[in-house]
Amino acid sequence: MDAHRPDTVLGMSLAGRRCLVLGAGGFLGTHLCRALMEQNLPVRGFGRRVLFQDAIEGIEWRQGDFLDAASFPAIVAGCDTVFHLIGATTPSTAETNRVADITANVIPTLKLLDACVANGVRRVIFTSSGGTVYGNFPVMPIPETAPTEPISSYGIAKLTVEKYLAQYQRLYGLEYRILRIANAYGPFQMGTKGQGAIAAFLPRILARQPIEIWGDGHVVRDYAFAADIAAALVSSAAHQGSARVFNIGSGQGHSLIEIVRLIEAIMGAEVRIKWRPARPVDVARNILDIGLAERELNWRPQTSLEDGLRLTLAWMKNRLEG
Amino acid sequence: MDAHRPDTVLGMSLAGRRCLVLGAGGFLGTHLCRALMEQNLPVRGFGRRVLFQDAIEGIEWRQGDFLDAASFPAIVAGCDTVFHLIGATTPSTAETNRVADITANVIPTLKLLDACVANGVRRVIFTSSGGTVYGNFPVMPIPETAPTEPISSYGIAKLTVEKYLAQYQRLYGLEYRILRIANAYGPFQMGTKGQGAIAAFLPRILARQPIEIWGDGHVVRDYAFAADIAAALVSSAAHQGSARVFNIGSGQGHSLIEIVRLIEAIMGAEVRIKWRPARPVDVARNILDIGLAERELNWRPQTSLEDGLRLTLAWMKNRLEG
Numbered sequence: 001m002d003a004h005r006p007d008t009v010l011g012m013s014l015a016g017r018r019c020l021v022l023g024a025g026g027f028l029g030t031h032l033c034r035a036l037m038e039q040n041l042p043v044r045g046f047g048r049r050v051l052f053q054d055a056i057e058g059i060e061w062r063q064g065d066f067l068d069a070a071s072f073p074a075i076v077a078g079c080d081t082v083f084h085l086i087g088a089t090t091p092s093t094a095e096t097n098r099v100a101d102i103t104a105n106v107i108p109t110l111k112l113l114d115a116c117v118a119n120g121v122r123r124v125i126f127t128s129s130g131g132t133v134y135g136n137f138p139v140m141p142i143p144e145t146a147p148t149e150p151i152s153s154y155g156i157a158k159l160t161v162e163k164y165l166a167q168y169q170r171l172y173g174l175e176y177r178i179l180r181i182a183n184a185y186g187p188f189q190m191g192t193k194g195q196g197a198i199a200a201f202l203p204r205i206l207a208r209q210p211i212e213i214w215g216d217g218h219v220v221r222d223y224a225f226a227a228d229i230a231a232a233l234v235s236s237a238a239h240q241g242s243a244r245v246f247n248i249g250s251g252q253g254h255s256l257i258e259i260v261r262l263i264e265a266i267m268g269a270e271v272r273i274k275w276r277p278a279r280p281v282d283v284a285r286n287i288l289d290i291g292l293a294e295r296e297l298n299w300r301p302q303t304s305l306e307d308g309l310r311l312t313l314a315w316m317k318n319r320l321e322g
Numbered sequence: 323m324d325a326h327r328p329d330t331v332l333g334m335s336l337a338g339r340r341c342l343v344l345g346a347g348g349f350l351g352t353h354l355c356r357a358l359m360e361q362n363l364p365v366r367g368f369g370r371r372v373l374f375q376d377a378i379e380g381i382e383w384r385q386g387d388f389l390d391a392a393s394f395p396a397i398v399a400g401c402d403t404v405f406h407l408i409g410a411t412t413p414s415t416a417e418t419n420r421v422a423d424i425t426a427n428v429i430p431t432l433k434l435l436d437a438c439v440a441n442g443v444r445r446v447i448f449t450s451s452g453g454t455v456y457g458n459f460p461v462m463p464i465p466e467t468a469p470t471e472p473i474s475s476y477g478i479a480k481l482t483v484e485k486y487l488a489q490y491q492r493l494y495g496l497e498y499r500i501l502r503i504a505n506a507y508g509p510f511q512m513g514t515k516g517q518g519a520i521a522a523f524l525p526r527i528l529a530r531q532p533i534e535i536w537g538d539g540h541v542v543r544d545y546a547f548a549a550d551i552a553a554a555l556v557s558s559a560a561h562q563g564s565a566r567v568f569n570i571g572s573g574q575g576h577s578l579i580e581i582v583r584l585i586e587a588i589m590g591a592e593v594r595i596k597w598r599p600a601r602p603v604d605v606a607r608n609i610l611d612i613g614l615a616e617r618e619l620n621w622r623p624q625t626s627l628e629d630g631l632r633l634t635l636a637w638m639k640n641r642l643e644g
Contacts (some may be wrong), residue, residue: 098432098486099429099432099433102424102428102432103428104428106424107421107425110420110421110424111421144632149471149485149488150489151485151486151488151489151492152489153489156482156485156486156489159482159485160478160481160482160485162421163471163478163482164475164478166471166473167473167475167478167603169476170473170476170602171602171603221531280492280493281489281493299508300436
């Protein structure tokens with residue numbers, strides 16, 4: 001079985017269906033556009049800017065701001081499937097200004113959904129946050145059926161959007177899938193916005209600078225390689241079945257210290273650490289149960305953490321030196 | 323045991339603590355102010371208008387709009403406990419404009435919570451919606467531990483506020499209690515804003531006009547008498563313990579048809595019904611499990627549905643004729 005061929009495996013063909021990727025110029029968006037183009041699907045991309053133009057050569061690019069809801073009808077028109085990957089805030093900035101978080105994420109998403117309903121979009125795929133919507137659930141790995149008690153504003157806003165998606169499906173028949181994604185990492189991640197420990201670490205390590213760790217380094221996260229996430233997103237677009245919410249991760253947990261040690265082993269270099277105080281909105285442990293996605297999406301992560309780190313490191317080196 | 327004496331029963335005394343009631347001039351707010359004054363507690367009330375001036379004579383009234391967040395610090399200053407009863411939308415209007423629902427309820431509530439933290443408020447009591455936050459949970463009565471899958475926008479916004487309350491407690495130590503209230507009815511309910519079937523029915527029945535029922539009249543609801551709800555609110559202000567979310571209702575379910583038949587029996591008159599199409603955001607059945615509130619708040623509903631209807635009818639007659 002090939003997880004990268006959901007059109008042939010999962011009953012519903014995506015052939016010829018136009019896909020819209022919101023946030024196409026960003027980290028995950030770049031991976032998704034490439035995965036969709038590999039399927040020969042027509043791809044329209046929307047976002048404020050393109051980080052890596054060469055990487056998404058061939059998509060139909062529409063520049064715009066997610067706050068400009070008036071543009072949504074024209075942007076979604078003619079699209080079958082909308083991948084909503086825009087996160088206008090990060091976990092850090094969401095906490096600093098909750099109102100701005102709602103205004104920049106939840107409210108534009110409602111306007112987007114209205115535009116989707118009015119323009120005949122068939123399905124919306126939303127990237128939610130497997131790392132935050134569950135809060136401090138005590139049993140690992142966490143299944144999708146666990147209570148959703150986010151302790152961060154970022155997680156609350158993601159969860160709120162999830163609830164509206166379910167409502168739009170019931171009221172207006174707008175189909176949806178929610179991917180609760182673990183800590184994403186990989187090529188094309190910039191690490192400059194406070195998201196992505198690995199992307200923040202690597203350039204500093206390559207420059208022989210110390211890295212910063214918030215807390216004691218024992219917080220455990222589930223690290224998902226971006227290309228694997230993109231494959232899950234593509235699969236979810238073709239999925240038939242009653243399940244609509246999927247954890248997407250590796251199913252494995254690693255502490256920050258383990259990540260640092262692994263990078264040290266790969267690079268053959270010692271990493272210096274500056275310790276910073278722990279942040280109260282960070283959960284202690286987060287490992288996702290990905291069994292449902294494996295069964296329903298015919299998907300599984302293809303990239304080991306070590307391979308993923310090597311690929312990311314190679315890309316980062318190339319970017320910094322090239 | 324007397325459910326109306328939480329200060330003596332529940333360990334923490336409220337004596338002398340100033341209470342702020344947001345929405346004090348409205349239906350539930352009027353009942354709550356009276357219950358607090360019966361406890362000899364100093365009461366400050368805030369809201370756009372007072373519906374029944376005589377009923378809350380003696381409170382310190384502050385007129386204002388919930389959208390005017392700049393006024394919040396002065397309004398909460400010096401208050402120990404804040405009862406947040408303001409719902410700027412109804413289930414109907416929330417559905418018509420979800421963005422306005424968020425803007426009028428969720429966002430001002432965040433600003434209110436910030437003002438509470440900054441001004442040393444000890445506890446916030448929030449009236450959530452037991453009738454909508456659970457959605458179509460299949461097993462009755464519904465316990466607080468049931469999944470929260472609201473199918474209405476009204477329920478989604480209430481649930482979102484619940485999540486932020488939990489976060490403010492964790493981050494800033496702002497204590498809170500959430501009362502997920504069933505369908506409230508009783509004196510002081512106007513029935514003019516699309517809220518409250520009983521309040522909407524009674525004036526029409528008294529005027530010998532037909533009533534309107536949306537759907538087939540078999541939707542089942544849990545009807546809670548307003549004075550009983552007020553007693554639960556007062557108890558929750560003094561509650562010590564780890565439980566923070568309580569269903570408040572009667573624990574009994576009644577169909578709209580049953581309500582109409584009961585009113586007919588009390589009045590000795592036949593009620594004419596105009597049937598309207600069902601609304602898709604109305605859940606089919608909603609009966610709350612109130613066992614947790616009974617145990618933890620030392621509270622139970624004191625008023626039978628028949629007694630409550632008689633009291634409400636008497637009040638309504640007096641209002642219309644007096």
